[in-house]
Amino acid sequence: MSLRNIAIIAHVDHGKTTLVDQLFRQSGTFRDNQRVEERAMDSNDLEKERGITILAKPTSVEWTPEGGEPVRINIVDTPGHADFGGEVERILSMVDGVVLLVDSSEGAMPQTKFVTGKALALGLKPIVVVNKVDRPDERIQEVLDEVFDLFVSLDATDEQLDFPVLYASGRNGYANDDATLRSGTLIPLFQKIVDHVPAPAVEVEGVPFTFLVTLLDRDNFLGRILTGRVTSGSVKVNQAIHALDMDGKVIETGRASKIMAFHGLDRVPVDEAKAGDIISLAGLAVATVANTICDISVTEPIQAQPIDPPTLSMRFAVNDSPMAGREGTKVTSRMIRDRLAREAESNVAVKVTESADKDSFEVAGRGELQLGVLIETMRREGFELSISRPRVLFGEDENGGKTEPYETVMIDVDEEFSGTVVEKMNIRKAEMTDMRPSGGGKTRITFSAPSRGLIGYHGEFLSDTRGTGIMNRLFEKYGPHKGKIEGRKNGVLISNGSGEANAYALGPLEERGILMVGVGEALYEGMIIGENAKPDDLEVNPMKSKALTNFRASGKDDAVRLTPPWKLTLEQAIAYIDDDELVEVTPKTIRLRKRYLDPNERKRMSRSKAA
Structure with a gap:
């Protein structure tokens, strides 16, 4: 059976994962009556909730041309958001061609430029698919002109500029050479992949096994699972192998305890894998992304693609608020350190450094969304954290x-x-x-x-x-450096004590600004309860209750009517806070607080900074 390895690349929300769904259906990977979730490749909970792809995932379909031999097509579905570009950069070394998806209305967007530039630099020849041609606001010809101009600006070769084009609707499951057709199947896309993408140019016989790790996963039974493409030779179950770092140093020696190939959405055990195959391999406990796994006779590592550096960092620390430990199960700095180390190991775009006092960690990544997804994932795992304002890396x-x-x-x-x-x-x-x-x-x-x-x-x-x-x-x-940039214009309302928020106290505070807490919420001294209408911070008492006397009021007391509080999402909270503030993240709650809870300490620190 012949083989093709391709990646599907595009800007976020241009329809990559939906198109892969249809490729599954029309290749016979799913039964006609099989119930399959929409966007089956988005298997992660956060991916389903947000409707975006976060992790690059390999899959495989088999397709038989009319009157021809069956072809296995290994497909890698990639993230479309720039913050997860590290996932795209490393998987491009596994494939021999790319399908570039472009929205028929939005055209070539920034992330299109990023991933296309990486693919062209590796010498990959793209197939351009203009997707969503059934949109009422489509502008197909202008979009094609934009794509051509983009290729020229990225120094594409003449061969790369002579790209084939298909006009498709991923949702409706058709692709055609004719831009006016609005029906059909994806057979033209399958045929274009087989004709245009070369089979892996690799050596199988007479050369030792080599394999570059591009993705890292974990399994409760198999341990560390390493995914990548076999570069040369072949590997069998229980074969002796070792792992080399980028300098050629042996990290560990072991055996290939399990080899798995991709069939649709499943990883299927196989006895042997040959050069060109995209596989997952278990049996090593230390090897990680960018390491070379190879026969023990090999001493030269495969050179991994350099990854663009992170541009943004945040400080992750233990939650030290008065409410710490009430909702989370993982609250110590050791647990946070171990979790961040695992993340940095599998995600090449994240860098983690420990502070000198060992109680906090500087986590650097590509953007607010990438770090926000990491924090949300840790929160769901039971972690409690305090997060600082993002800062750029100069x-x-x-x-x-x-x-x-x-x-x-x-x-x-x-x-x-x-x-x-x-x-x-x-x-x-x-x-x-x-x-x-x-x-x-x-x-x-x-x-x-x-x-x-x-x-x-x-x-x-x-x-x-x-x-x-x-x-x-x-x-x-x-x-x-552009000098000082104006930050948040408004100050915040700060609780001056601990207790429960009271409707009688919150009513008058609404005139001072926008409240972020509701009646009955537990508060503590130094916690931010709202945004002040003026530029200065203001300490207030949101727990004050009405004094009880034995005098009757002349007439009935007015009921307090409160506006629903402004509840910030995790990303909004991270973006909102100032340099002297933190976000307290627990599995159930997101709170804003001052870095120094005691008002006297806050004044002392602000004076020392001014001096």
């Missing part, structure tokens, strides 16, 4: 000057809101690089902006555009 230029990360920001917004967006981005030291109509009464504005200025802006952006704006961001470069 660098130095050749002359010793300070540099900071910049991002390309592409905004699609209704024309009536474009002035507000440009004004707000200018305040954040962003420079507009392009502005053009994008169809449907929307304007596409592109900025080059320091990452520092974008922290916390997304919520404000949605308010400014009445929820109709779309913002996409992508790391661009390290550039000159």
Whole structure:
């Protein structure tokens, strides 16, 4: 059986996972009457909830051309969000071709540029699929022109520029060479993959087994599971193997206790795997991503693709609030250290460093969403944490000057809101690089902006555009430091004691700002209970109750009517806090608090910083 290895790459929400669903169905991987969840490849709980792909996952389908031999197509479904770009970068070394999916209306977006640039640099020849051609606002020809211009700007070769094009609707399960057709099957896509993507150019006979690890997983019974593509030779169950690091040093020696190939959504045990196969392998306890697993006669490692560095970091620490340990089961710094070490091992885009006092950890990643997903995952596992405000990682230029990360920001917004967006981005030291109509009464504005200025802006952006704006961001470069950028304009309301929030006390406080707590919620001194309408922080008493006397009131007391509190999501809370504030995260609750709970200590620290 011949073999093809491909990755499906695209910007977030352009339909990769939905298309893979249809490839499963039309290749016969699922029975006609088999119940399968929509977006079957999004198996993680957070992926299902958010509707986005977070982890790159290999799968496999078999397809037989009419009158031909069956072909196994190994497919890797990749994340579309820039924050999870590390997943895309490393899996591209496993494949021989890519299917680039582009929305027929939105066109080439920032993440399209990122993943396509990586694929072209590796010499992969893409098949371009214009997806969602049944959209009423489709602009197919303009989108194709954008893709061609993008390839040219990324220094594509003449061979890569001569890409085949298909017009598809992943949801409806058809792809055609003709842009006007709105029915059919995905047979043209299968045929294009077989014709256009080369079979793996590898040596099987007479060469030792080598295998580069690109994904790491764990199993309760098998232990560490390493996934990647067999680069040369073949491997059998119980064969002696060892792991080499990037310098060629032997990390550990063991045996291939289990070899698994991908068949649809399942990993199926096999006795032998040959060069070109994408497999999972168990039997080693220490080997990790970017290590070379090979026959014990091999001493030269396979060179792994370099990964772009992280640009943003947060401080993870033990939860030391008065309510610590009430809801979580994993509350010690040792547990947090072990969990973060496991994350850094399997996720090459995350870097973890321990502080000098051993009580906190600096976790660096690609963006707020990536770190937010990590925190949410840990929270669901029973961890309690206190999280600091995100900060960008600065660098130095050749002359010793300070540099900071910049991002390309592409905004699609209704024309009536474009002035507000440009004004707000200018305040954040962003420079507009392009502005053009994008169809449907929307304007596409592109900025080059320091990452520092974008922290916390997304919520404000949605308010400014009445929820109709779309913002996409992508790391661009390290550039000159832009100086001070204005942060949050409003102060916060801080509880001056511990107890339960009282309706009698909260009523008058609504005039001071926006409340984040409701009646009966447990509070402690130093906890943030709302946003002040003025720039300064204000200490208030939300527990004050009405004094009881033996005098009758003349008439009935008015009932207190409270506005529902403003409940922040985890990402909103992380983006909202200031440098002297923390987010307290537990399995059930997200609270905001001051770093120093005691008011006298807060004043002392603010004076020392001012000095």
